[in-house]
Amino acid sequence: MFGITMARLRAHPRRLVLTTVVVVLSVGFTAGTLILADSLNQAASLQEMPDAKHLEVPLLMLGAVALIVAAFVIANTFRILVAQRTRELALLRTVGATRRQVRTGVLVESAVVGALGSAAGLALGAVSAAGIGRALSADHGSMPLVVSASTVVASMLVGMLVTVGSAVAPAAAATRVAPLAAVRAVPDGVDSPGARRRQTGVGLTLIAVGVAGLGLGVSVGLGAGIVVVVFAAAVCFLGILLLGPRIVPPMLRITGALAGRAAGRGRSTVELATANSVRHPRRAAATSAALMIGVTMVIGFVTVAESARASVGVVLDARVPADFVLSPVEPGGLSDEAIRAVDDLPETGASVELYTAIVDTGEVGTVEVLGTDLQRWAQIAQLDGDGNIADIAAGDVAIDGGTADEFGLGVGDTVTVFGQELPIGYIVDTRTMYHTGLVLAPATFRALAPEAASGPEYFAVDTADGVSPSRAHAAIEETLQAWPDIMLRNHVEAKERLNRGLDQTVSVVVAILGVAVIIAVIGIANTLSLSVHERRREIGVLRAVGLTKAQTMRLLGVEAVLTALVGALTGVTVGVGFAFAAVLSMERMIFVVPWGYVALTFVVAGALGAVAALGPARRAARMSPVVALATE
């Protein structure tokens, strides 16, 4: 049997190439991340690159994503291959091969592909890790290349397991082929109605459980919330994958109809392409799912990162979103002279003082009370809310919207602060002011709690108009030399640092996840290539009745682009949804949809789809109609 298998593999080099490329890339990626992680560890322990250790976990997680995508693509490729060879396998049965022999044949084939691909992938991984290591060590000391035995074993094992594992189901399907089914090809990806109902049921259940989990994660809030959200997202995602064969074909039809309307005279090829793309629901779903996984990760990550950028105040834990904040090194108040000196500098502009205290109120429990001038605050930062800010200056108390909702309080109700019952005059929208608790005017604060108000704890000041932040920083620093016990925080610089950090992280993660996307695109090319092979005759007919070479290319191009766009669309939708839950679970963070990245994702997905179609499309266009018509 082994001999026959090898002969068959040699007889169909394209099959071998298609699957092996995916195995090589995915094992290469896994091995690369393992080697890089080991090497960075080593470098960290040698104190060459002390920061390197932080990279290990994210690297391994990203490696896992690429591997999952690869498993999808490999499994899909094997399934199509076996479906296409129904005839050949049935022929083997008719000449006396047992079920077991057929099954073994398919598995041996996958093992050969897995072994070859894993070995090549290991080499590719080592080379890429060395390259990345050199690039990293250029400005951060040197990194030794560590290829441990466990990396070699793990990579080979993972490659073999994914490949052979992907072939198990198709191999089982192959043995179900009755010898006489040889005459008629079994349509690929058509499930029995029972299996379909079961799949839909399980899929919907998983999605429901996942969404409930997302809700739970959001309500748990800071800390454990994000962990719950991540797990719930994974459950939800599984459900979506299971529902793929129900969801993807309608989406392809709608996208195809829209594209057809836009195509004008090219409409007929778009219509044909749409009809072809939905022909095998499972195949279509698996092909676009591979892309969806990568896109979900990229967009989910970028959305959280951009939301973090927009919520810079929360992230930096800034009391006031001003350019500079002064606070005493030791607990206590800031001296009036120091505040005056900084405020009087020509380089500084709007400013506001902050007193703080923790107060046990009767009505809303123990909360933080700020003493600050909200009118001046509003000059520095955006401030929204219900009520009148002037009432606070007149001695009323302000409360944050979250707390007010929680205790059912509104403007006009009273709260006891420092033993004094005060009417609520303003309810702060917490999206504009990151504060949970109460706010008093400084005068009210000083009058009610003279012992707590030895001086303001914070003094926030902006740069004056027309002055550069660095000049303002220098001027403030010089002034503060007289007060060494005062600490200056530069939020302009911190923001820039955070933005740089986010930019860097986003580009690294996008670059790494890009590998997953490329694997998915190879999956599209695989599916299309196999589909061209099985549709030789149909393409021959189309060419005979008048499909030009250019139209043939367009037909297949549109098929690939449609699949890619639908994969991107589901990925973007799901990724943004997950990110929304993640952002909600991190309290008070602002949610931002990165529209630029979303648009870029569609452009890149469409372009990659077109590139994936290039090879198969050219092959289809070159086929002689006579030869194509003669094939059975």
Add this chain to the structure above:
Amino acid sequence: MTIPTDRHTKAASAVADAVRAEALTKIYGTGDTAVRALDHVDVSFRAGRFTAIMGPSGSGKSTLMHCLAGLDAATSGRVVLGGTDLSGLDDTALTLLRRDRVGFVFQAFNLLPTLDAKANVLLPLRLAGRQPEPEWFDTVVDVLGLRDRLGHRPSELSGGQQQRAAIARALITRPDVVFADEPTGNLDSRSGIDVLDLLRTSVRDLGHTVVMVTHDPAAAAYADRVVLLADGRVAGEIDEPTVDTVIDGLRELGG
């Protein structure tokens, strides 16, 4: 049965050849393994006539049809279809010629499984971005008895129905020539007779030109004329063939 026809317009060019081969030679392979599928074939097919090409397996009848239809390029010689010399045309020009001026009927029907019968019939027009003439569409659909099958996919049609849809697809562009390759080969005898009747109707009543490759003498007897091929050469012709004359003609080829 009265059928609206455009016989008069077709009849005007009836004296001319719909398609003609001149010294057509087709050689497969090179050197020792070269096979001469067609050897200086001169043959013409008059417009408005139903011609059958017959011959033993390997006589070159399919190759001749492929060359005449612009599906395959000859090694030497030329094909003139409706006044156009095919030898000078590139792939796109040949494709457009097939789309607009040639109709095909295949043994395996070859309808597209993803399209319903109507979309299959209209396929050549759609590929050209053209709208069907409603009257002609109705005529073709009614003559072929497809009216109540238009919304069905090929998998929901019988073999005979599929072949009738294929004939409708071939006629919808009012081509110069319809080429039929063993059109009854995959049909039971009743559906086969149906299809042959329809091909003859399309010639006699609708004024089309049909060239049919077949190995079945009974099918060939439906034609106005039979061209016999052997070893890549024209080996004889039979006008107004009957089953008996065709069988006799074939026997002579064998002997």
